[in-house]
Amino acid sequence: MRAAETAKSTRRPTNLSLDSALLKEAKALGINVSRSAEAGISEAVKKHKQQQWLKENTAALASSNAYVEANGLPLIRHRQF
Template sequence: MGKHQYDLATQARKPTNVSLDIALVAEAKRLGINISRACEVGLTEQIAKERGRLWKEENASALESSNSYVDRHGLPLSQYRRF
């Protein structure tokens, strides 16, 4: 489990109201899906995705600088690579 992932079985819960599509809720209930847990899983995935996007945005200049260096000079220590 990563640094920002959560153990959904052991975390404290906060009651929250959400508006969901009626057909989705009906189908989830028919299939025995725990709607709260499904929402948590989806929210956890969205949080991870947004954190990744923000990290890339915040570090774009450093990544660009590093890539530019490699383009100009090659990989550091490349003479020691065996592949």
């Protein structure tokens, strides 16, 4: 989640089961466990959404790639590099 989105969203207490040794070490290092867990969950959600998008759009991507292979890039004559 972006920082601006995090600041705007409502925070809600949640119970989590965490490895006790890891939790103890994190606290000893002064790590904000709630924020770290939130960052990790946010990253997992982002990755899942990316994978889901790729799965849903596999056919369209394959079709586009096949077109380019057969016909070349559209508008390539307008490239200036």
